[in-house]
Amino acid sequence: QCTCLLNSSTMTIANSIPSEENNEYCNQFHSKYEPKEILGRGLSSVVRRCVEKSSKTEFAVKVIDLNNLDTNSEDARQDALKELRILRLVQGHPNIILLHDHFETEAYIFFVFEICPHGELFEHLNKVVRMSEKRTRGVMRQLLDALEFLHSRQIVHRDIKAENILLDAEMSVKLTDFGFATEVETDDCLTDLCGTPSYLSPEILVVNMYESRSIRGYGRPVDMWASGVLMYTLLVGSPPFWHRRQMTMLRMIMEGRFSLDTPEWEEVSEAAKSLIASLLRVDPGQRLTSVQALAHPFFAKQELPCVTFDRRTRFRSAILAVRCLCRLHRAYAMPARLELRRLRADPYTIRNMRRLIDNTAFLVYSHWVKKAEDQNRAALFENSPKMDLAAQDSG
Template identity: 50%
Template sequence: MAFDIDDDLPDRESARQFYQKYEPKEVIGKGLSSVVRKCVEKATGKEYACKIIEFNDDSQEERDATLREIQILKLVGDHPNIIDIVASFETPNYVFIVMELCPNGELFDYLTKVVHLSEKRTRQIMSSILHAVDHLHSHHVVHRDLKPENILMDANMNVKITDLGFAVQVSENEALYDLFGTPGYMAPELLQCSQYEGMPGYGLPVDLWACGVILFTLLSGLPPFWHRKQHLMFRMIMDGQYTMTGSEWDDVSETAKDLIHHLLVVDPAERYTAAQALQHPFFNVERTRRRDFMAKRTLKAHIILIWSIHRLRTLHYRPQPIRGKELLENPYRFKSYRKMIDSTAFLLYGHWIKKDEHQNQNRATLFQTEEKYDVVRHEQLLEQRRVRREQSQPLRLQHQNEIREEQSPPP
């Protein structure tokens, strides 16, 4: 029975044990027959996620599957990349599973925002997923529904595998034949069991096939197998038909592609295990420090590099260096000195040079070569000349009279 998000919470009297310890809050997720709410532990105030599953009287199989999920979570929940179960409560109509809260949501939502991830980030996420899968397989647990929607991200963006509703614990050589999982992430041997008689079944390797699909999707932003007709998509999966030839693969290393090839192998016997995948060169990136590394020299080189880049970027706005010899030969060649010379010439000669048709002429040659007279000094000189003229006029008249007397005839 579907649990509506808008439905009221379960009756407090029937779920007294849960309500004594936890206070339910807003809805943060929904499944086919369950709803996930944020809840707060009353004693500590710590926040958790509570999965509330509702059952009818005729849904004993669903109840058994939920109780099996709780047992598996308690079995494998001591791993940093698997969701940790805190407590569980059971009533006649409901089961409450209290788990750690992952506030950053699903890996699927994160991938939807960024489209695809860098190899560095993909390496971190896939390493965590494969370590979690290796932990599951060490307890002979097959997840059977690994996909980005079932991988949560905690407050520190660490991934946590969740939703072990399809998970099952198998014995050493036990084979499974039931059809469980999400179509795009199903392994070829799982599909073959549902379509053909006499197939050998499937086991732990189906989770590694799903890991290969997730790795492919994280690096490219696209699923390796997709067709609008599901039976054609199943045929592509069983034949292992996928390509890595788009523009989205131009920057992906051959090492990453090689790991995908070893995970998306049709034959489960040849497919990598989780332990083998973690030993692949994709995860063994050398980060050794150079022996001749010198921090001071490296810092100096980076400072010079940054200074040079800044100098090149601002070269157009900065004056060029001026040589003294060039300045003496042609000062008007440099704009800053040309302005300084013009300003000095104006102060010296009292006027600007008029612009005319001789645009290319050296303007310095148009100036007078003598200094201007000071106005006050010039008036003083004129006054001295007038005084001398007045003083010399009586003498000049006397001299003229004497000349006339000498020239006149005697009586």
């Protein structure tokens, strides 16, 4: 029996039943790699940093515990082997996680991936709250390019979300977690319910919630819907479909109820809004494909006009630029004027106050606080007594 350490305490990655196969693969893993600290945990898996002994290169090993699952162990093994087969099919794309090695025992399966030092896109988004349009364009272009690669091979991911996108050393996107990925023949052949609730597409919900329906199933368009949800979240820092009651949120998804007219969208271009609206169409037949999305004007290169060099004009422009920078510096150092009446009436309409409220709300509550029709983020920070308490004091 071999005992390979999974954490700093007593957990092992070898089966408790003696097995020559366990010994063989466990010894193979430890002869090639040196496991390090834990990077993350799942319901039935642990991800650790490891170092390849021969090259001293760092990798991330995902260890799946087949005995720690609610489902049958053999079914879990088949699911893991299916994920392995899909991973092999999609290797070679720069924005899909690279599978470096793998091992299999009776109780555990090892996936050795390239390591992404900057972690999940979700963690990065938690730090910055929202991304600039330029940075969002880069992330979405890489994601859509990876999806075009998958979809051209008749593969649907089914779990596109910020948590399943990693950032490498150059902050490039790496699509990962192919546990729900599967091959499809048509775009209406899948019926099982899987994915993350806030990223589920309307057709997935309709297929699983209604017996009498006009939709037979779903396919690759579900990835495009999830991409639209992700792009919305990157730009404004909150998801398009969110509610405390999950059934209300699911109803919003099926009806396609989201807004691009709230104050936080004032700084976003019409091209970005148009792409999001085209991805979040309820009818999967009208939703953009990955190829169509990549051809959207949001990703179009802006050609600069060709101008001749004029020394006098350039020198004058440089002087004006320096004077402009000096004035901007003075203006930046001078605090902006705030209207007290407007601040009291609705502080959320003021750009600087809106950013302060959004950032503070996330730090205080550690989750999204979405401004809906009956909610007011600014009210979370009002320092005034409730009406009944004020009436008591006056009495």
